Amino acid sequence: MVKQKGNLVVPEELLVKIWSGFSLKSIARFRSVCKEWKSIIDSDFFRDLYMSLNSSSSVSWSIMNIRTNSVLSLEIVGHHGCERWGLTNSLGSSIKHYNSETTVVWVLASVWASKELTFMIYCSKSGLWKTEKVRCLRPLMWSRLKYSVPLNGILHWLAAVGNSLDANYVVSCDFCHDNLECRIRPFPGIQQFGGKQRFKRTITSSAGFVMYCNVFNRGSVLRVWRLVNYTDDDPRAWQLSWKLDTKSSLVGFGADYFPVVMHPFISEIIYLWSRNKNALVSLNLRTHKFSLHKEESENKSIDGCIMTLRGCKECMDSVYEVFINELRGGNHTLYFSQYVLPRWFNPLPQLSP
Numbered sequence: 001m002v003k004q005k006g007n008l009v010v011p012e013e014l015l016v017k018i019w020s021g022f023s024l025k026s027i028a029r030f031r032s033v034c035k036e037w038k039s040i041i042d043s044d045f046f047r048d049l050y051m052s053l054n055s056s057s058s059v060s061w062s063i064m065n066i067r068t069n070s071v072l073s074l075e076i077v078g079h080h081g082c083e084r085w086g087l088t089n090s091l092g093s094s095i096k097h098y099n100s101e102t103t104v105v106w107v108l109a110s111v112w113a114s115k116e117l118t119f120m121i122y123c124s125k126s127g128l129w130k131t132e133k134v135r136c137l138r139p140l141m142w143s144r145l146k147y148s149v150p151l152n153g154i155l156h157w158l159a160a161v162g163n164s165l166d167a168n169y170v171v172s173c174d175f176c177h178d179n180l181e182c183r184i185r186p187f188p189g190i191q192q193f194g195g196k197q198r199f200k201r202t203i204t205s206s207a208g209f210v211m212y213c214n215v216f217n218r219g220s221v222l223r224v225w226r227l228v229n230y231t232d233d234d235p236r237a238w239q240l241s242w243k244l245d246t247k248s249s250l251v252g253f254g255a256d257y258f259p260v261v262m263h264p265f266i267s268e269i270i271y272l273w274s275r276n277k278n279a280l281v282s283l284n285l286r287t288h289k290f291s292l293h294k295e296e297s298e299n300k301s302i303d304g305c306i307m308t309l310r311g312c313k314e315c316m317d318s319v320y321e322v323f324i325n326e327l328r329g330g331n332h333t334l335y336f337s338q339y340v341l342p343r344w345f346n347p348l349p350q351l352s353p
Contacts (some may be wrong), residue, residue, distance in 0.1 A: 023086025057083035061340040062091045065315045074314040079305040109142035136182040137232045147334040151205045183230045188238040202245040206262035213259040220247035242285040249288045264340045
């Protein structure tokens, strides 16, 4: 250690070594001490060192009910007590209510079915709104714009092409680029099943990919695809990651279930709601092992976090009624989203002013 003008100076190498053992919650406090500390913590060297030394540490995340109202809970499943951020409470405990005014992208469709979308985008860097119109490859029915799946600055919506009432396409727009383009691609299996597809399904994200999960209602086969190509109408856009016959592979699992979300970081873990067990199921698609989680019991998640369920059964019961109606009428939409803390202090995507 070196003394300079009566002050004790700690070598940078020692600071970096000490900080790498703290949670991000503590490092965020260190970052606000002075400009020198902030500069060290914001450096690529420290970020890469911290990520490498803490690669196996878990991250807090929640399953959110995006169709919340004054009765149902916003956060239905919370993972907390995780090492990476060092939070003792779930993320939902800091969210008092949902306020649509915090939306940074508003989507407007001129008519119910059209090629054109209008985006009103708020830039956090300039503090200004701007309006952009974007055209898609073909006319789509825009009845599901209220809910989207965000991933790395890209928003994904469900849409329908032709006379189908059910969503048969995914539309995406990358808001990290100045020149906005809408890309569309059909769900896998659409051509095979045509207008007769009746799936219990969900769109989610995991390990950096958008994931599509479905269960054909006349069988017990669970399929999981990941989106690997954003080219319009590319038949190879979806890659089948998992296919599992729950009837033959999971003894005692039951057939009355529907997919909820994937684990945000572990792509072989999917969360399902089992009507037979009245519980949330975490299923390992590789090992075929599963565990049940109920609100009245102590829950430990697969990544070592504490799992808390609040109003989960009530929410799932309400969604199940909608699922049954949609299986008959074919009008799927989104019900759940993931609220995930980043592995590092990642800034929000910003557009050029």
